[in-house]
Amino acid sequence: MSISPIMVNDTVRLKVKFIDIDPETGSQTEVSPISVSLTIDDSAGNEILSVTPTQTSGSEYYYDYTPETAGEYTIRFIGVLSSGTYITVNQQMYVSTPTSDFKPSITLGADEVIYFAPDVTPLYVDPEELLPFFPDATLIEVGELIHHYSTEVKQIYSISDSMDLNPGLNFTALEYIKAAAACELSRTYGYGGEDELSVKLGDLSITNRSLPRTGVNRGNATTWCQLAAALRKELLASKVSMKGVQPKGLPSNYIPTTGKSIDPETGLVVHLSDRDLLGPGRKNTRVDDPMPKRGLRSRD
Numbered sequence: 001m002s003i004s005p006i007m008v009n010d011t012v013r014l015k016v017k018f019i020d021i022d023p024e025t026g027s028q029t030e031v032s033p034i035s036v037s038l039t040i041d042d043s044a045g046n047e048i049l050s051v052t053p054t055q056t057s058g059s060e061y062y063y064d065y066t067p068e069t070a071g072e073y074t075i076r077f078i079g080v081l082s083s084g085t086y087i088t089v090n091q092q093m094y095v096s097t098p099t100s101d102f103k104p105s106i107t108l109g110a111d112e113v114i115y116f117a118p119d120v121t122p123l124y125v126d127p128e129e130l131l132p133f134f135p136d137a138t139l140i141e142v143g144e145l146i147h148h149y150s151t152e153v154k155q156i157y158s159i160s161d162s163m164d165l166n167p168g169l170n171f172t173a174l175e176y177i178k179a180a181a182a183c184e185l186s187r188t189y190g191y192g193g194e195d196e197l198s199v200k201l202g203d204l205s206i207t208n209r210s211l212p213r214t215g216v217n218r219g220n221a222t223t224w225c226q227l228a229a230a231l232r233k234e235l236l237a238s239k240v241s242m243k244g245v246q247p248k249g250l251p252s253n254y255i256p257t258t259g260k261s262i263d264p265e266t267g268l269v270v271h272l273s274d275r276d277l278l279g280p281g282r283k284n285t286r287v288d289d290p291m292p293k294r295g296l297r298s299r300d
Contacts, residue, residue, distance in 0.1 A: 006095050008070050014038070015062040016053070016077040016089050032058035033079030033087065040065065043072040053077070067095040115140045122159075124150040124169055125177045133182060133199060134189045145181040153177060156235055172238075176231035183225040190224075199224070 006012055020031045038061075040049040053061040067073065075091040117140045127142040134142070153173050159165070168174070199206045206222060221227040263270045 005101070006067070006093060008067060008095055008097050010095075011064055011066045012093065013062055013064050014053070014075055014091070014093075015060065016091075018059045018077075018079045018087050018089070020087070030059040031079075031081065031087065034082050035080045036061050037078050038063050039076045039078070041074040041076070042069075045074075048073075067093075070095050070097045070100055117143055120144070120147045122150040122154055123147050124153065124165075125174060125181075130178065130182055130185065133201075134185045136189050137185055142181065142185065145184050146177060149177045149180040152180075153235070156239065172231055172234050176228060176235055179224050179228035179231055183223070183228045186224050 053063040077089040079087040
């Protein structure tokens with residue numbers, strides 16, 4: 001049927017296509033009735049026409065109808081299947097005149113705004129989890145913020161679109177997304193002074209106070225923003241490994257001799273005693289002593 005206004009004596013093509021739902025796959029499938037009938041009733045429920053429509057394919061039928069009186073009409077296609085069951089398709093048609101315009105009797109009581117939010121993938125947290133804390137915010141506003149920080153977590157963990165996240169992200173990542181989104185929302189919907197905002201989530205209690213501190217962690221965070229900063233540090237710290245540390249090998253046997261006394265037998269630094277420093281000299285040792293070295297240190 002045309003979506004433009006239908007006037008009296010206009011010829012309108014009424015069309016129908018019979019389909020059914022596959023119970024196993026849930027997809028639509030075309031069905032071919034063995035017989036199809038068309039009835040047209042006026043607004044009072046009186047039948048003004050009963051005909052057999054013309055078939056264009058196995059599941060599609062049409063009928064050209066010319067209304068002669070303005071008003072509301074109910075169009076009913078009834079298809080009978082080979083199993084004996086019926087498929088009924090109802091349509092409404094409104095016929096107007098140049099001086100009177102018939103419209104649907106059911107209308108919206110007020111204007112309704114419908115928002116569409118495409119391309120919000122990834123979305124690792126349900127936006128409705130934050131709505132109880134910020135009831136003045138819209139669902140799409142919360143969803144966009146969660147999408148923004150979900151994308152950040154995706155980049156931190158290098159998550160690909162084909163990666164299976166079952167059973168899901170770790171607790172720290174999910175809590176960071178919630179806290180970061182709540183931080184942004186609190187800038188707009190966090191009413192009250194710096195010392196007046198307090199939020200309690202289960203065992204977690206967050207109170208907004210102006211306290212000086214050198215570092216923020218889970219234990220001393222008092223606002224959504226501070227909690228998000230602490231959780232983000234944990235996320236980044238979990239990505240750091242020993243790759244940044246280059247372990248060195250064992251020290252070489254070379255010992256610098258500048259300004260030190262070296263034992264010629266062991267090659268180690270000699271720690272001079274008071275006798276060696278103040279006494280009448282020290283014992284001369286033979287460099288070519290045939291006795292094997294025992295590997296003892298000079299201070300043993």
